[in-house]
Structures are given as structure tokens and as C-alpha cells.
Amino acid sequence: MNRIRQEVNDLINRGLDAHVRLAVTGLSRAGKTAFITSLVNQLLHTSTHDNLPLLGAARDKRIIGAKRVPQTNLMVPRFDYDNALAQLQSSPPQWPIPTRDVSEIRLAIKYKTKKRTKKLLSSVSTLYLDIIDYPGEWLLDLPMLELDFATWSAQQFNAIHGIRAELAKPWVEELDKLDLTVEASEKTLAHIAALYTDYLHKCKESGLHWVQPGRFVLPGELEGAPVLQFFPCRNLNGETKADKHSVLALLKRRYEEYQNKVVKAFYKHHFSTFDRQIVLVDCLSPLNAGHESFMDMRSALDQIMHSFRYGRNGLLKRIFSPKIDKVLFAATKADHITPDQYGNLVSLLQQMIHPAWQSAAYENIEMSCISMASVRATKSGHIDTNDGRIPAIQGVTETDEPITLYPGEVPSKLPNPDFWLNNHFDFTSFRPMTLSQDQPCQHIRIDKALDTLIGDKLK
């Protein structure tokens, strides 16, 4: 009964614009956990601290307070805010332990309304904010819905060059020993699928982000399930009809099962409920890693953009009715660069997503880009050198050494391969700054992100 009452209340709140589902995504290590932890932490402190000056409602002192309330979607694990915060507050401070699945947390934000229509009802309103964390890798799978098994297989083999060629060897060698026409052995398929998954993990470890199926590297609750036990095969185009017990037929069936029960299901049951989306992008790590890694990040972003293209007869419209009307792309970890480089970081991110953004298919979505740091790990200042004063950042490395450095320039345009020959970009991992119990954590422009994403809902 309570459950039904809660759902009815949710519906009414939605009608009054008092409920927003904000989805947070990004490829692994983009900074999702840090972002959600900081966001919740900031909102819980904003009634007592001036920590969010760029969020209109906070600047106008209209936020009365925020608190955590139980989420209504009982089928999704809770985002573990307490543990993540405890990590940041430990001594020495630690980054929160990564999570690898979808999770959710709900806040109730009480604020004084500005809108006359809302004031008629009451001068104080509550915005229920659901924050959902899910891996960006899952969005990489959308294009698979339009490919049959043979076409998808061919595409995967076409991508095997450069670093990938070396990494793919172990599974390709086993694959070449497999006869696709004989009766399938579960054990052999599981073995080759494990080698294929291993290959995808190694791609990620080498700084390559475009991996398909994305679920294979972040399986969540599907870990070990046979629907994740398939792999692409070579030269399928000329293949005639395979016997229904053959390896090939089984692989095809699993692929189709994956399309329907994993990819489509995610869009239907999760994605379709999101109102707003923030996509976190770590541009700095690939910039540090080199040309191949950088270009690969760009093509992964391109794939991710497909999920926000709701053309009238588009693939997504056929699966569900999309609701997302605002997408914010945020270049994370801006505390790794000096403030004079923030502008370049934003324009680099814009260039990375620009070609897709231009497309008219996005006309109903408002998109924007910012740079930010969810949890500051450095202070910025200057150092005096023989050539004069130069900007610098100061922090403590993960091996506990205090350092001051100028990390280098961020290119404002997509760099060509020469950039990596002539420039050195210094990306050092820092510990988060010491955080006391009663202070919100320090950030750069997380308030700007909030204002863009939910500012209109707090009026």
C-alpha cells in the first residue's frame, strides 16, 4: 500500500515539476563516483555554507536544505554515499573505491519558490532529485542493435590494428582453431569468450575505450551469464545457413539474445526514465597517453552521442519514448591543470563532440560543455622562475610526495600526431585534499554543472 501511495505521490510530483531523474555517466574512471559523492555532499551542506555560488537558487539563498530520502526504485542498488565519503575523510584521504554497476540515490531539496504559479500552492517547494550512476560503456552497445552478427563481427575485425592487433592475438589464435559448423561445446565457447573478454579488458588497460560489447567489461549482475558468452567470428559473409546445433548458430542466438535482453532492456527499463544527463569525460588521461588513445576516446564519445539522437523514426524512438531534454558534457579533473588552461579544456571537449552535435537529429536536446573538478586534489598558484612567474598547481601525490608543477598546455583544438612528439603533458595522480567532517569538499564549478542541469527546476 505504502509503495503504491509513494508511486502516486511521485506521479503528482512529476506533474508539478518536482521530480527529476538525473543520470550520471562516463567511461570507467571518468569520475562518476567522485562526482556523485561530491554533488550529494555539496547539496547536504548548502544550507549552512556558501559552497555553490554558481547555482542560482543557492546564490539567492532560496535553498532551505537538502536531505537524503529512500529511493523508490527498489530494483536498483543504492549508491554507497557513506562509504565513498568515509574514504575521502579518512587519513590520509583516499579516492572512493570504484563500483561497477548501476546505482541510485535520492535527495529531497527544499527551496523557496520564485514562480508565481507555484507560489499559489505554497511558497516552499520540494524537488526530489534522483541521481543515477551507470557505466558509459553500456551506451557503446547501442549501435549493435542495427547490426546483425555477421556485420558486427566484420566491424570488430576491421578495428583490430595498432595496439589492438597485439592484444587480440590470444583469442584470435583460439578462434582460428574452432570449427563453426560442428556441434557447439559450452565449455569451448565459454573459454574463447573469456579470452575475448580478456582482450577487451586489456584494450581498456592500454587506454583504449571503444570496446564492444561494453557490458563484457562491466557486467554488473550478469557476470558469468551465458548471454555474455559470445565473440565475433571471421569471414562470415559468405556463410550459408548453419545447422541449428552448430557453433555458429549458437553464437548468433546469443548475440540476438544480448541485443534484446541486455541492450534493449537497458534502454527500456533505465534510460527511458532519465530526464537529464551529464556525461563525464576525462580528456586529460588520453592526452597524456598519446595519439591512439586520444583518437579512440573520440570515437567512443561519438558512439555515446548516438544515445541522444532521437530522430523521428530513429532506432531509439522505436524502443521507447525518450525524455532527456538536456545533456551536459563535463571535462572532469580540471584541478589537474592550471586555471589559464580551463578555457582550452572546454574547447577541446567541444571539438571532440562537435561533428555529432551539429547533426539536426539533436534538435530537441539542449547540449552544453563545461570543465570542472568534483573533488579538488590540488591548489593553484604561481611559481617564480628565471623567466618570470608561471601558473602552477600544488598537491600531494598518491605516494605521499608534496609537489608543485606546471602540467603543461592543453591544446584548444584536436591535436594532430605531432602534438605528442613536441609536447609533454604531465598528468600526475594526486590524493584528494584533507576533508574535515563539517566542511563540504572543495570543487571547481560543480555548482555550474548543477545550475545547468537542474537550475530551472529550482525556480
Ligand SMILES: Nc1nc2c(ncn2[C@@H]2O[C@H](COP(=O)(O)OP(=O)(O)O)[C@@H](O)[C@H]2O)c(=O)[nH]1
Ligand atoms: N584530481 C582529481 N581526480 C579525480 C577527480 N574525480 C575523479 N578523479 C580521479 O579519477 C579516479 C576515478 O574516479 P571515479 O569517480 O572512481 O570514476 P568512475 O569510474 O567514473 O566512477 C579517482 O580515483 C581519482 O583518482 C577530481 O575531481 N579531481
Ligand SMILES: [Mg+2]
Ligand atoms: Mg564509479
